[in-house]
Amino acid sequence: MSSRKNSSLSLADAVPFNRPCMMGNEIKYMAECVKRGHASGDGVFTERCQEFIENNFQASKVLLTTSCTSALEMAALLCDVDSSSEVILPSYTFVSTANAFLLRGARLRFVDICEDTLNIDPKQIKDAVTDKSKVIVPVHYAGVGCDMDEINLIADQHGLDVIEDAAQGVNSQYKGRSLGTIGRLGTFSFHETKNFICGEGGALLINDEALIEKAEIIREKGTNRSQFFRGEVDKYTWVELGSSFLPSDILAAFLYAQLENMDRITRQREHIYNLYLELLGPLAERGILRLPIIPEGRTSNYHMLYIITEDAQVQQGLLKQLNERGVNAVFHYVPLHTSPMGESLGYRKGMLPVTEDLSARLIRLPFYFELDDGSIHRIAGEINAYFDGV
Numbered sequence: 001m002s003s004r005k006n007s008s009l010s011l012a013d014a015v016p017f018n019r020p021c022m023m024g025n026e027i028k029y030m031a032e033c034v035k036r037g038h039a040s041g042d043g044v045f046t047e048r049c050q051e052f053i054e055n056n057f058q059a060s061k062v063l064l065t066t067s068c069t070s071a072l073e074m075a076a077l078l079c080d081v082d083s084s085s086e087v088i089l090p091s092y093t094f095v096s097t098a099n100a101f102l103l104r105g106a107r108l109r110f111v112d113i114c115e116d117t118l119n120i121d122p123k124q125i126k127d128a129v130t131d132k133s134k135v136i137v138p139v140h141y142a143g144v145g146c147d148m149d150e151i152n153l154i155a156d157q158h159g160l161d162v163i164e165d166a167a168q169g170v171n172s173q174y175k176g177r178s179l180g181t182i183g184r185l186g187t188f189s190f191h192e193t194k195n196f197i198c199g200e201g202g203a204l205l206i207n208d209e210a211l212i213e214k215a216e217i218i219r220e221k222g223t224n225r226s227q228f229f230r231g232e233v234d235k236y237t238w239v240e241l242g243s244s245f246l247p248s249d250i251l252a253a254f255l256y257a258q259l260e261n262m263d264r265i266t267r268q269r270e271h272i273y274n275l276y277l278e279l280l281g282p283l284a285e286r287g288i289l290r291l292p293i294i295p296e297g298r299t300s301n302y303h304m305l306y307i308i309t310e311d312a313q314v315q316q317g318l319l320k321q322l323n324e325r326g327v328n329a330v331f332h333y334v335p336l337h338t339s340p341m342g343e344s345l346g347y348r349k350g351m352l353p354v355t356e357d358l359s360a361r362l363i364r365l366p367f368y369f370e371l372d373d374g375s376i377h378r379i380a381g382e383i384n385a386y387f388d389g390v
């Protein structure tokens with residue numbers, strides 16, 4: 001590659017991959033929460049966040065959790081996943097999608113993804129169904145919905161539950177329905193790397209009324225505390241297996257300040273996304289890299305901007321050069337089936353060719369609310385410079 005004058009950038013000049021931001025009322029609401037004398041879970045701000053999500057996404061029942069990881073763990077408990085169960089999920093995902101079910105002793109059936117969206121491939125799900133199958137876990141990668149009609153059809157035919165990992169899909173839609181509200185259960189993340197944040201946080205969306213009471217119990221350490229506070233039972237006691245899955249109301253207060261700015265955050269992310277597309281479009285037109293694809297009937301929440309390079313060598317070379325020049329682009333995921341844990345479960349390289357191919361070619365570019373146009377121009381400029389003369 002050509003040598004550059006500005007190859008020794010100071011750290012201060014580096015564009016980080018992510019930067020958490022505040023929308024204005026975070027500190028005020030957190031202080032208000034403590035002054036009210038209720039800093040533990042299920043206070044006023046938890047209620048406000050849950051109502052906000054229920055109203056804006058037409059979700060029937062929402063419970064805030066400490067993370068998307070814990071919402072997935074609750075979902076596994078709610079669907080009675082145990083050591084006799086098989087769970088069908090993509091290998092191209094974050095570890096929590098798998099751990100939640102492995103913790104219940106389930107057998108994981110990793111399947112391949114679609115070329116266009118990098119979402120779980122319904123054809124592969126069909127082939128993986130056995131008489132032990134219990135749950136399908138579609139992961140809405142980059143905030144673009146999976147083929148939910150096909151997935152729900154397969155689930156209905158075989159009596160399986162669908163648990164949507166919508167960690168990245170908050171405020172995205174599939175055929176007019178919000179991601180997270182389409183399966184029997186859905187999970188959101190409010191981790192600092194997601195669109196709406198509170199540091200660590202999540203939500204469980206319960207789309208089957210029959211599971212609401214059990215979900216409240218599991219989330220409250222296996223007690224009927226929620227029913228007790230509503231006056232539905234006269235004693236509060238241990239009734240089921242459970243854990244502590246509810247976040248402090250202080251974190252809910254922070255989150256509410258973000259949720260009330262949902263449109264503003266989304267519009268800004270849309271602007272960042274479109275500027276990247278505009279500046280990288282010419283490289284895509286020349287076939288040098290591929291940009292994200294959003295199929296008909298699906299909307300994006302502009303969670304991330306990834307590019308797909310021609311091969312692994314270009315991915316590694318471009319990543320190295322971007323990082324050397326102060327652009328903290330990253331790679332993800334090591335496919336779960338080729339990770340040390342995946343291999344210990346009997347998986348091997350070569351089993352899921354699309355996942356292995358695309359994960360070795362994908363790069364995520366810096367993407368956060370405060371990323372300014374100048375930085376985006378600089379990042380796109382560095383990418384164009386890498387391919388100069390190609």
Ligand SMILES: *Cc1c(COP(=O)(O)O)cnc(C)c1O
Binds near residue numbers: 070094165191
């Ligand atoms: C971020 C993420 C999670 C985990 O979310 P936490 O809130 O950090 O637990 C799970 N699944 C996917 C697909 C994610 O992107």
